[in-house]
Amino acid sequence: GENVEQHPSTLSVQEGDSAVIKCTYSDSASNYFPWYKQELGKRPQLIIDIRSNVGEKKDQRIAVTLNKTAKHFSLHITETQPEDSAVYFCAAPGRDDKIIFGKGTRLHILP
Amino acid sequence: GAGVSQSPSNKVTEKGKDVELRCDPISGHTALYWYRQSLGQGLEFLIYFQGNSAPDKSGLPSDRFSAERTGGSVSTLTIQRTQQEDSAVYLCASSFQRGAQETQYFGPGTRLLVL
Numbered sequence: 001g002e003n004v005e006q007h008p009s010t011l012s013v014q015e016g017d018s019a020v021i022k023c024t025y026s027d028s029a030s031n032y033f034p035w036y037k038q039e040l041g042k043r044p045q046l047i048i049d050i051r052s053n054v055g056e057k058k059d060q061r062i063a064v065t066l067n068k069t070a071k072h073f074s075l076h077i078t079e080t081q082p083e084d085s086a087v088y089f090c091a092a093p094g095r096d097d098k099i100i101f102g103k104g105t106r107l108h109i110l111p
Numbered sequence: 112g113a114g115v116s117q118s119p120s121n122k123v124t125e126k127g128k129d130v131e132l133r134c135d136p137i138s139g140h141t142a143l144y145w146y147r148q149s150l151g152q153g154l155e156f157l158i159y160f161q162g163n164s165a166p167d168k169s170g171l172p173s174d175r176f177s178a179e180r181t182g183g184s185v186s187t188l189t190i191q192r193t194q195q196e197d198s199a200v201y202l203c204a205s206s207f208q209r210g211a212q213e214t215q216y217f218g219p220g221t222r223l224l225v226l
Contacts, residue, residue, distance in 0.1 A: 032212045043202065043217040044154070089154065093212060098167055099144070103153040 004092050006102025014110050019080055021105045023090035024072040033066060033073045036089045038104075044089060048075070077107075085109045113137065115218035117203050123224045124193055132188045132221045136205030144215070145178055145188050146202045154202070160186065193225045 003026045013019045023033075031052035036044040050057045050064045050073065057064050063076040073092075077084055087104045094100040116135045124130050136143050145157040156170035160180045171177070175193075180186040190197055200220040206213040 034214065036215070043219055044204075044215075045217070046214045049214070091215075096167060097142075097161060097212070098159050099206075099215060101154045101156070106151075 004100045004102045010106045012108040019077045021075045025092040030092045035075050038087045117218035121222045129191045134186045134203030140205035142206045144204045147199045149199045195225050198225045
């Protein structure tokens with residue numbers, strides 16, 4: 001069946017260090033992989049996405065890498081800052097063009 | 112421009128009462144999702160509308176939950192005979208055309224508390 005696995009569920013990193021969150025998906029036909037950030041008490045918002053014709057995409061301190069052979073993609077945040085503390089969700093398309101979200105990663109940036 | 116709006120923002124109700132939650136998607140967006148999010152938890156998929164296709168109701172937790180989307184725009188999620196475990200934030204999201212290939216725009220959510 002369709003599934004998106006996300007790890008870890010919780011991640012604590014020292015301010016200034018890097019954070020990596022990984023997701024795997026099951027539908028080999030998937031070709032769009034977004035990441036959403038949800039700050040406490042707010043709605044999820046798209047922070048970066050990647051389509052299957054590229055292997056990596058960067059936007060300042062955030063990057064996403066995609067390995068279609070292994071069916072996994074990762075979010076990388078470098079030089080982490082306190083405002084990066086949030087819950088991050090990955091997603092991938094499932095059957096019938098329905099988006100499937102991972103269960104989320106709670107990222108804590110330690111002072 | 113106008114984003115996804117939801118009403119009410121907060122709803123307190125007594126156990127056993129029915130509630131209706133409303134979602135106004137971005138104009139022109141054909142895909143609409145409802146999610147439930149309990150405190151500190153992930154996004155629990157409830158129902159998905161795509162254009163004129165039959166909705167995907169596979170995430171609705173019981174027959175007390177139903178949703179409709181009239182005219183391909185506004186959607187209402189109805190919970191009948193509410194239970195305390197229904198307390199959560201209910202989020203609506205919409206996207207343009209092929210829903211899973213496009214950015215999902217979330218509404219601010221309705222925070223439901225069942226006493």
